[in-house]
Amino acid sequence: MREIIAPRKICLYRDETMLSTLFFLQQIYESTENGTKYVTINFNLTEEITAAASVVLFAHINRIQLISKNPAIFTFRCKNSPLYSTFFKPIYLKVLEAGTEEKLNFLEQSNSYYQSGTLPHLKLPVLDRIFEPIQHFYSTNQSVLSILGELKTAINEALLNVHHHAYLGFDVDVPTRWWQQILFQPKDNSLQFIIYDLGIGIVNSFLEHSTHKPTMIFQNKSDILREIMKTGVSRLPEVERGNGLSEMFKLSNYDNMAVWLSTNQLILKKAKPYNIDECEECLYSIPGTLVEWHFQLEGKM
Amino acid sequence: MEKVINVKNDFSQYPFGRSSNDGPNSGERFRNEMLLPVWDQYNKFVIDFSGFQSSPGSSFLSSAFVELITRCDKPYQEVKQKIVILPKDSVYPAAVESLLEQIKVKLNIQ
Numbered sequence: 001m002r003e004i005i006a007p008r009k010i011c012l013y014r015d016e017t018m019l020s021t022l023f024f025l026q027q028i029y030e031s032t033e034n035g036t037k038y039v040t041i042n043f044n045l046t047e048e049i050t051a052a053a054s055v056v057l058f059a060h061i062n063r064i065q066l067i068s069k070n071p072a073i074f075t076f077r078c079k080n081s082p083l084y085s086t087f088f089k090p091i092y093l094k095v096l097e098a099g100t101e102e103k104l105n106f107l108e109q110s111n112s113y114y115q116s117g118t119l120p121h122l123k124l125p126v127l128d129r130i131f132e133p134i135q136h137f138y139s140t141n142q143s144v145l146s147i148l149g150e151l152k153t154a155i156n157e158a159l160l161n162v163h164h165h166a167y168l169g170f171d172v173d174v175p176t177r178w179w180q181q182i183l184f185q186p187k188d189n190s191l192q193f194i195i196y197d198l199g200i201g202i203v204n205s206f207l208e209h210s211t212h213k214p215t216m217i218f219q220n221k222s223d224i225l226r227e228i229m230k231t232g233v234s235r236l237p238e239v240e241r242g243n244g245l246s247e248m249f250k251l252s253n254y255d256n257m258a259v260w261l262s263t264n265q266l267i268l269k270k271a272k273p274y275n276i277d278e279c280e281e282c283l284y285s286i287p288g289t290l291v292e293w294h295f296q297l298e299g300k301m
Numbered sequence: 302m303e304k305v306i307n308v309k310n311d312f313s314q315y316p317f318g319r320s321s322n323d324g325p326n327s328g329e330r331f332r333n334e335m336l337l338p339v340w341d342q343y344n345k346f347v348i349d350f351s352g353f354q355s356s357p358g359s360s361f362l363s364s365a366f367v368e369l370i371t372r373c374d375k376p377y378q379e380v381k382q383k384i385v386i387l388p389k390d391s392v393y394p395a396a397v398e399s400l401l402e403q404i405k406v407k408l409n410i411q
Contacts, residue, residue: 121324124315128354135354145354149392152355160318160360232403238371243359243400 001075002031003040010057011050012262012286021053022284025060032064032073041096043078043088051181052260052292055194058095058114059179059288062104063198071099113182118175120159127152134184134191144297150251151193151293157244158195158291166199166289168209189298198288201264202228202245221266222279248291256296263289303345306335309352316357319364328357328364336365337373340383349387356392359400367400370408377401377410 004027011017031039041061049057065071076096078088095114098104104116108126117123131148138144162178178197184190200208203221206228227233229249234242249270252259258271268279308316312335313326320329336346356362366384369375381401386394404410 119324121315121317121326124317131354146392149353149355153358156317156355156358157360160323160358163323232407241363243363243403247359 001038001040002036003042004028004031006041006043006046008045009048010046010053011048012053012056013050013260015282018282018284021056022286025057028060028064032068037070037073038075039073040075040077043076043083044080046078046081046083049083049087049092051183051192051194052196052262052290054092055114055179055181055196056286056290058181059116059196059198061096062098062116062179063177065099066101071097071103073099114179115181116177116179117159118177120156120163123159124156127155130182137186138297141298147251147254147257147295147297148191151191151295154248154251154293155193155195157247161202161244161248162195162197162199162289165202165205165209166197168205169200189296190294191297192292192294194290194292196288196290201289203264203266221264221281225263225266225268225279251293254295258294260292260294261290262286302343303347304339304343305347305349307349307351309350311335316361318358319360323360328361328366329368331361331365332368332373336369340369340375344383345385346383347385347387350391350393351388356396359396362393362397363400366397367404370401370404377405377408 004024007017007020007024009017010021010024012021028039028041061074065073074096076088076093078084078093081088091113094103095107095112098107098116107115108117111126111130115123115126117126131152135145135148138148159178163176166178167174167176176197176199178195180196181192181194183192199205203224207224229245231246232242233245249259249261251257252270252272255272258274258276259269261268265281265285266279267282270277306312308331312331315324316326316328316331318324318327320327350356366380369380370377384397386397
């Protein structure tokens with residue numbers, strides 16, 4: 001049996017931890033090559049797992065479990081991690097161990113912070129259930145309720161984008177799967193929602209699957225992404241298309257909201273209160289597309 | 302004569318997506334079942350989105366209303382005049398208005 005030691009810090013937000021986090025993912029894939037049936041992933045040294053990285057790790061482990069049809073391929077050791085009692089035991093272990101459709105459904109039924117799905121319309125009642133206690137918590141604050149409504153709309157559009165665009169070129173029987181996380185911290189009035197897919201990325205989907213040949217006046221991927229995000233821009237010819245992506249990011253105009261997007265080796269960050277609006281090509285590539293919305297529902301960010 | 306449609310009660314609690322590929326309660330079905338069969342019988346359709354905590358999104362709204370113009374050959378002005386979106390103080394009227402405005406520009410409608 002092979003053992004992989006997880007890094008102390010599993011994080012994709014910071015340059016200094018991104019490489020070790022991606023190397024860790026690569027080791028996980030390599031460990032399962034050549035028909036290896038059992039791999040131990042040892043988190044005993046892990047002191048920190050940040051939100052986006054936790055969803056990415058969930059997705060890749062889950063994908064290997066599902067594709068290999070071996071839900072027991074990974075064993076997780078974490079009892080000596082400082083995160084064991086606050087994170088692994090109550091939340092994350094059952095997420096990492098959800099290697100079958102039945103267990104993924106159980107995550108959904110138990111309103112787990114972490115879930116997965118393949119058909120967006122089936123997730124709508126679940127999202128309502130997840131958001132209900134948050135809406136109840138802010139039931140007298142109309143502006144927060146309005147923002148929560150807009151976030152749900154943005155999530156709907158993001159899930160439709162995964163369904164329609166993320167897995168173009170894959171076999172038709174490959175499910176258009178995404179992985180998600182919600183984290184609401186009432187004490188801090190903070191809410192974050194993450195959606196991650198393992199598709200071809202927003203820029204590649206547009207460039208490689210446009211029904212019309214896009215005019216390549218933009219030379220770098222960063223400019224192309226910003227162009228695609230504009231209202232009315234679509235890879236499809238119908239004039240009524242091209243509003244979904246802009247609707248996903250409309251919320252970034254609020255003073256209490258930040259967005260983080262990773263796709264096709266690009267990292268886009270928007271946070272109005274800090275005057276951050278940047279989109280940079282980075283050295284390392286996180287597979288697929290990840291979008292994270294982060295709200296400060298009351299008070300300042 | 303006007304027809305009032307309460308989307309939540311008369312159509313679905315979960316209106317979502319553009320076409321049947323997106324699920325059973327798409328904008329396409331709304332347009333085909335709630336509007337088109339009686340389009341000529343009414344001079345006003347009051348579409349009421351009361352009771353929803355969030356908008357069904359641009360895919361649904363575009364398919365339900367804009368595609369009356371782009372796919373069903375209804376004149377832009379007729380759609381503008383016939384469709385009234387409620388509640389007035391919600392995000393829905395502006396969202397539909399914005400989608401119709403985009404089409405007006407793209408199709409160069411005077």
